[in-house]
Amino acid sequence: MSADLPEALPASTLVGHLRRVVGSTHVLTQDGGTDLSAWEQDWRKRAHGRALAVVRPGNTDEVAAVVQACAAAGHSIVPQGGNTGLVVGSVPDDSGSQVLLSLTRLNRVRAIDPANLTMTVEAGCVLQAVQDAADQAGLLFPLSLAAEGSCTIGGNLATNAGGTQVLRYGNARELCLGLEVVTAQGEVWHGLSGLRKDNTGYDLRDLLVGSEGTLGIITAATLKLHPRPACRLTAWAAVPSLDAAVSLLGLAQSRLGAGLTGFEVMGQFALSLVDRHMPQLRVPLWQQTPFCVLLENSDSESETHARSQFEQLLESAFEDGLVTDAVVAESLQQAHGLWHIRESIPLAQAEEGLNIKHDISIPVSRIPAFCAETDALLQREIPGVRLVNFGHLGDGNLHYNVQAPAGDDPGAFLRTHEERVNTLVFDQVAQHQGSISAEHGVGSLKAAKLPHYKDPVALTLMRQIKQALDPQGILNPGRVLSP
Numbered sequence: 021m022s023a024d025l026p027e028a029l030p031a032s033t034l035v036g037h038l039r040r041v042v043g044s045t046h047v048l049t050q051d052g053g054t055d056l057s058a059w060e061q062d063w064r065k066r067a068h069g070r071a072l073a074v075v076r077p078g079n080t081d082e083v084a085a086v087v088q089a090c091a092a093a094g095h096s097i098v099p100q101g102g103n104t105g106l107v108v109g110s111v112p113d114d115s116g117s118q119v120l121l122s123l124t125r126l127n128r129v130r131a132i133d134p135a136n137l138t139m140t141v142e143a144g145c146v147l148q149a150v151q152d153a154a155d156q157a158g159l160l161f162p163l164s165l166a167a168e169g170s171c172t173i174g175g176n177l178a179t180n181a182g183g184t185q186v187l188r189y190g191n192a193r194e195l196c197l198g199l200e201v202v203t204a205q206g207e208v209w210h211g212l213s214g215l216r217k218d219n220t221g222y223d224l225r226d227l228l229v230g231s232e233g234t235l236g237i238i239t240a241a242t243l244k245l246h247p248r249p250a251c252r253l254t255a256w257a258a259v260p261s262l263d264a265a266v267s268l269l270g271l272a273q274s275r276l277g278a279g280l281t282g283f284e285v286m287g288q289f290a291l292s293l294v295d296r297h298m299p300q301l302r303v304p305l306w307q308q309t310p311f312c313v314l315l316e317n318s319d320s321e322s323e324t325h326a327r328s329q330f331e332q333l334l335e336s337a338f339e340d341g342l343v344t345d346a347v348v349a350e351s352l353q354q355a356h357g358l359w360h361i362r363e364s365i366p367l368a369q370a371e372e373g374l375n376i377k378h379d380i381s382i383p384v385s386r387i388p389a390f391c392a393e394t395d396a397l398l399q400r401e402i403p404g405v406r407l408v409n410f411g412h413l414g415d416g417n418l419h420y421n422v423q424a425p426a427g428d429d430p431g432a433f434l435r436t437h438e439e440r441v442n443t444l445v446f447d448q449v450a451q452h453q454g455s456i457s458a459e460h461g462v463g464s465l466k467a468a469k470l471p472h473y474k475d476p477v478a479l480t481l482m483r484q485i486k487q488a489l490d491p492q493g494i495l496n497p498g499r500v501l502s503p
Contacts (some may be wrong), residue, residue: 034072034089034090034093034095034119035047035049035072035073037089038073038075038086038089038119041077041082041085041086041089042075042076042077042078042082042085042086043078046075046076046077046078046125047073047074047075047076048073048074048075048076049072049073049074050070054074056071056074056120058103059071059074059100059103059111059120059122060111060112060120061111062103062105062108062110062111063103063104063105063106064106064370064377066108066465067108067111067464068111068114069111069112069113069114069115069118070112070113070114070115070116071098071112071116071118071119071120072095072116072117072118072119073119073120074120074122075119075120075121075122076122076124076125077121077123077125077126078125078126079126080126080200080202080208080239080240081208083121083123083126083202083237083239084202084206084207084208085206086119086121087202087203087204087205087206087237087494088205088206090119090494091204091205091206091492091494094492094494095117095118095119095494096117096118096119096493096494096495096496096497097118097119097121097237097494097495097496098110098111098112098118098119098120098121098233098496099121099123099174099178099233099237099495099496100120100121100122100123100175101123101124101143101144101171101172101173101174101175101176101178102124102146102167102170102171102172102175104167104170104171104175105175105179105460105461105463106377106379106460106463106465107379107457107460107461107462107463107464107465107466108463108464108465109179109232109233109461109462109463109464109465109496109499110175110233110463110496113498121237123142123143123144123172123174123237123239124144124172125144126142126143126144126145126174126239126240127142127144127145127146127149128141128142128145129141129142129145129149129150129153130142130240132153132154132157132159132245133214134157134158134159134245136214137159137244137245137246137247138197138214138242138243138244138245139153139154139157139159139161139242139243139245140198140212140214140240140241140242140243141153141173141240141241141243142173142174142239142240143172143173143174143177143237143238143239143240143241144172144173144174145172145173146168146169146170146171146172146173147163147165147167147168147169147171147172147173147176148168148169150163150173150243151163151164151168154245155248157245158248159245159246159247159248160245160246160247160248160249161195161243161244161245161246162185162188162189162195162246162281163176163181163183163185163189163192163195164183164184164185165181165182165183165184166363166364166366173241173243174238174239174241176192177192177193177196177199177228177229177230177238177241178229178230178231178232178233178238178461179192179230179232179459179460179461180192180193180229180230180459180461181459182412182415182417182458182459183412183459184282184284184316184359184362184412185281185282185316186412186414186415186417186459187280187281187282187283187412187414187415188278188280188281188282188318189246189281191459192229193226193229193230194244195243195244196225196229196241196242196243196244197213197214197215197216197225197242197243197244198211198212198213198214198215198225198241198242199211199212199224199225199228199229199238199240199241199242200212200238200239200240200241201224201228201236201237201238201239202236202237202239203236203489204235204236204489204490204491204492204494204495208239209224209236211224211225212240212241212242213242214242227485230461231500232461232462232463232496232499232500233495233496233499234486234490234495234496234497234499234500234501235485235486235489235490235495236489236495237495247320249281249318249319249320250319250320250321250322250323251318251319251321251322251323251325251326252281252316252317252318252319252326252352252355253316253317253319253323253326253327253330253348253349253355254282254314254315254316254317254348254349254354254355254358254359255314255315255317255330255334255346255347255348255349256304256305256312256313256314256315256346256347256348256349256358257305257312257313257314257315257334257337257343257345257346258305258308258309258311258312258343258344258345258346259309259310259311259312259313259342259343259344260309260310260311260341260342260344261310261311261388262285262311262387262388262391262392263388264311264341264342264343265285265311265313265342265413266384266385266387266388266413267340267342268313268337268342268343269283269384269413269414271333271336271337271340271342272315272333275329275332275333275336276317276329276333279317279318279319279320279326279329280315280316280317280414281316281317281318282314282315282316282414283313283314283315283316283412283413283414284313284314284315284362284410284411284412284413284414285311285312285313285314285409285410285411285413285418286306286311286312286313286314286362286365286409286410287310287311287407287408287409287410288306288307288309288310288311288312289406289407289408289409289423290365290368290369290408290409290410291303291306291312291361291365292306293365293368293369293371293372293408294361294364294365294368296368296372297367297368297371297372298364298367298368301357301360301361301364302357303361304347304358305345305346305347308344308345309344309345313413314358314359314362315330317329317330327348330348331348334346334348362410365408365410365419366419369408369421369423372423372430373423373424373430374424374430374431374433374434375408375421375422375423375424375430375434376421376422376423376434376437376438376441376442377419377421378418378419378420378421378422378442378445378456379417379419379457379458379459379460380417380418380420380445380449380454380455380456380457380458381415381416381417381418381454381455381458382416382418382449382452382453382454383416383452383453383454384413384414384415384416386452386453386454387413387416387418389452390448390449390452390454391409391418391420393448394420394444394445394448395407397444397448398422398441398444398445401440401441401444402425402437402441403425404425404426404428405422405423405424405425406422406423406424406425406426407420407421407422407423408421408422408423409421416454416458417458417459418458420445422437422441422445442469446469446472446473449473450473455473456469456470456473461500462499462500463499463500464498464499467498467499467500467501467502468502470500470501470502471502479501482500482501483501486501
């Protein structure tokens, strides 16, 4: 405990104490006339809570002091980064008693070590700023998401974010070497190691990454960097089926090896939404094929070598009937345009109306069967339902989203069908040995579902870990593990 903190802090004095800790301008309350909706409402506008206060500490010591005060007063804490999550994991409940801990002021790049290929950054750094800092050092930080202009590294690590380059570089967990974390007791774990080998006990880093703020609050991280590739080439290919897409993936892996850094699949209806709501993006090939694939080849040699590899790959794919048409970006601008189409699918779907989102992972070999079976079940259950199917086929992660039939009220569709659709999809995921959350996390949206699909022994161990690290249950309660 800090020296000036009483043994048991009355709740009525908590806000005043927090103002002394972080400065009065960084403690925001409704009573103070501040609109807190940007912090209290999730990105999809599915949930809106009410915080006791939004607290914006400026350094790790202030985070620790805030946690100590909340623990003494018995108030729970909801950590928040860019608030771009999709599973309602970073907004307060409606009790008006939770402290919303915004980490966006912790936004410094502390150090870059080119020889060690590492970068140490604070949790509030926006992902794009981290990418830019690595690029300015002549290196690459490969985590890439549609929300990279607003999501933060702390949130990326808390949810073990994936993105478009997991196939080559791995999830956020694989890109993290060390952490600085404030515990539920307000202590600071100084674990910012840049080591790739450290076999001195339990791997606390891997435990904290993906824990969604329920075991500790990440305040900084040491991240892996990579040499920048000499060349990146992007191709957009029309494929006749998901089976063909899976076969094309295998062919690309055998021909390009580690150079294959991206392999995305997009269903025709998903691309039709982009074409409808964002016609300026000029989606190629989508009208003539049920699926399109976006491939990226990152070559360490030269553009000539990369283009030759791509041409040979596509020639073989045409001969084998895996590709019916294709375009290869002729410039970096064209490549960015193709990726922008892929990244615009969620925004186009939002323009179409409320929808039921699924972030699932399935063994790649089972994806065609899963989609065929689940598509048929949903069409039988809800005639005319529209399926927005896209995602990271290379690592088995699909965003298998369900849109209301054309002309139906989207809100009424969700109220009537969401529970049944989720159960149907998740049961199919389980039958195909998959996971109901691939990269978005569990949050509160899936916490009640987890016991139905998670091994019971694993859940018992998870609860024991939560109790050991957060015995008061003050860190992001109701997320990951249901009460």
